[in-house]
Amino acid sequence: MAKTIQQKINVILDALILVFSEPRYSFIAFISATIMAITYPLLFPIAAGAKKISLLAFRGSLLDIAVLVSISSLFGIILAMQFYKFTRISRDYKKAGANLASTIVGIITSKACCLLPLILLAMGATAGISFFIKYTTELRLAGLFILCLSLYIASLGIVNNKCCVLSKTDGHKHRGML
Amino acid sequence: MLESFLITLRETLEAALIVGIVYAYLKKTKKDHLNPYLYCGVLLALLCSIIVAAILQILYKGQEARGQQIFEGTVMVVASFFVATMVIWMWKSAKNIKKNIESRIDRMGRNNMAGIWILLFVFLMVFREGAETVLFLYGISFQSSFLPNIIGGILGVILAMLFGILIIKGSLMVDLKKFFVVTGSLLLFIVIELIAVAIHEFQEARLLMPASNGIFWDIQIWLASPDSGIITLLPIVVVPSIMIFFVAKHKEGMAKSELRSNVLVKFLALFLTIFMVLFALSVVASKEPGYNPKPIKLASVNTEIQIPIKNITENITKFVYNLDGVDIRFILVRASDGTIKSALDACRICGPIGFEQVGDKIVCRRCGVETEINDIGKDESCNPIPLETAINSKYVVIQVKNFRKDMYIWTDY
Numbered sequence: 337m338a339k340t341i342q343q344k345i346n347v348i349l350d351a352l353i354l355v356f357s358e359p360r361y362s363f364i365a366f367i368s369a370t371i372m373a374i375t376y377p378l379l380f381p382i383a384a385g386a387k388k389i390s391l392l393a394f395r396g397s398l399l400d401i402a403v404l405v406s407i408s409s410l411f412g413i414i415l416a417m418q419f420y421k422f423t424r425i426s427r428d429y430k431k432a433g434a435n436l437a438s439t440i441v442g443i444i445t446s447k448a449c450c451l452l453p454l455i456l457l458a459m460g461a462t463a464g465i466s467f468f469i470k471y472t473t474e475l476r477l478a479g480l481f482i483l484c485l486s487l488y489i490a491s492l493g494i495v496n497n498k499c500c501v502l503s504k505t506d507g508h509k510h511r512g513m514l
Numbered sequence: 515m516l517e518s519f520l521i522t523l524r525e526t527l528e529a530a531l532i533v534g535i536v537y538a539y540l541k542k543t544k545k546d547h548l549n550p551y552l553y554c555g556v557l558l559a560l561l562c563s564i565i566v567a568a569i570l571q572i573l574y575k576g577q578e579a580r581g582q583q584i585f586e587g588t589v590m591v592v593a594s595f596f597v598a599t600m601v602i603w604m605w606k607s608a609k610n611i612k613k614n615i616e617s618r619i620d621r622m623g624r625n626n627m628a629g630i631w632i633l634l635f636v637f638l639m640v641f642r643e644g645a646e647t648v649l650f651l652y653g654i655s656f657q658s659s660f661l662p663n664i665i666g667g668i669l670g671v672i673l674a675m676l677f678g679i680l681i682i683k684g685s686l687m688v689d690l691k692k693f694f695v696v697t698g699s700l701l702l703f704i705v706i707e708l709i710a711v712a713i714h715e716f717q718e719a720r721l722l723m724p725a726s727n728g729i730f731w732d733i734q735i736w737l738a739s740p741d742s743g744i745i746t747l748l749p750i751v752v753v754p755s756i757m758i759f760f761v762a763k764h765k766e767g768m769a770k771s772e773l774r775s776n777v778l779v780k781f782l783a784l785f786l787t788i789f790m791v792l793f794a795l796s797v798v799a800s801k802e803p804g805y806n807p808k809p810i811k812l813a814s815v816n817t818e819i820q821i822p823i824k825n826i827t828e829n830i831t832k833f834v835y836n837l838d839g840v841d842i843r844f845i846l847v848r849a850s851d852g853t854i855k856s857a858l859d860a861c862r863i864c865g866p867i868g869f870e871q872v873g874d875k876i877v878c879r880r881c882g883v884e885t886e887i888n889d890i891g892k893d894e895s896c897n898p899i900p901l902e903t904a905i906n907s908k909y910v911v912i913q914v915k916n917f918r919k920d921m922y923i924w925t926d927y
Contacts, residue, residue: 346774348780349773349774349777350770350774352777352780352781353774353776353777355771356780357763358775359760362759362760363760365784366759366760366784366787369784369788370787370788370791372786373791373792374791374792374795385875387917391795391799392799393799394792394795394796394798394799395796395800396796397629397797398519398666398669401789401792401793401796402789404792405785405788405789405792406785409784409785409788412784413781413784420869
């Protein structure tokens, strides 16, 4: 059944309750959001051919700043959510006696659900930063939309607790998220 | 748009912090019956700030702004007294806040004057910020178009209100004692800033001696300068936001809706923190480097200096003349109406630090006060000190004796 926007927002909020209840994930969200917000304007002129880092990269309209803040905040939160999920998955693999290599392989191969938000995150962020190169409103909106979608997918994985194969100890394999 | 945004944000954030703290305290100590005094204080202040700003504008239009400076300085001194009183009261209350909440015997709550005190206090803070906002917005309305100004101004107020909501909601999520210690320290910072600006206003009105050299005066002038505005706002927003983001914890037995609301508050704290950091960087990066030409050395002929008129352009030209071993700098520039404006490259408040040109204004390199090029020659506030000149068909002529009366600016600093 199709969920209303309010229900989708509640899914995100419920996931955030779980993630932010542990200080380390709050810390990850905060630090990654701040680093992203500051390094993006500094690094992209360099990528575009500028020879040195300059504060002038921060020149922008209020809209530019608001978009960058939104993208960075979402980026930080999604990253914290991903860390939250990976920690739980690897903990479950560890409990099941898997070694590091098989844990990594397990995450990558069997659980595209865990990587999907990361891929979307990268896409959204890349689209979002495009306003430093060309002022394209559509791309900004697309970036934000992709990040919101990524946030929702990541939240769904946390709330439904279906992200990990070995999350249950009853010996049965559970279907991956989505 | 950015200018009006900055003005409303700067002026309303401090008021939002204070109103937010008072509201949170009343809520936490279950003295909600005093809330109407808080609302009345805010509304009354908003109304009065518009009326008083309009009256000041009419009274001092085209005249010397001395009265306005004295008025602003006085309001700031009174406001700083009230804020300092509030900090002391907050810190005292914070020690026994748990006991006070339980027994509801807080002295402030029992006292019938408490409501009046809250009204007066909130009124003064909001009134000061409100009147300044109206005056500043009125000032920039001549320089840029109406709609972007309005949008920028409204966005600034919205952001400040979001910050107020964060303070109110966030204070309910953290230990109030710690919260009061942190926000109280920030309020003390506001007290220092208010006093610094008040001193500058009184100096401009010539009620106080001008600043001299030394770390104290450097800090005072920096705090009073427009440049410091966004930098001083940073800790006011960022510190409580970080505190709420990291310290606020979910309590057991909380309803789901309450937990969701808390998470939203945390998100708001994260958003505001990053926004303020980026906005501060943006304002610093947007600041145009001023035009500050190297002074041209001049010599006198028969006790007068002659400078060809054709050399004077709409960009300032600086000259230096050595009088009895003291290098005295002065500025010549052509105003928009074609007249030649002359002044010493110094002001009576900040001394011989000098000015630089940004667009059609010159800006004090110490306190950042701006003067329109057309207003050079008016001996008021932080304007460059007027220099008497005579202009003939080919030259600007300056008598060497004209330098003597203000030579003390270079020798005494």
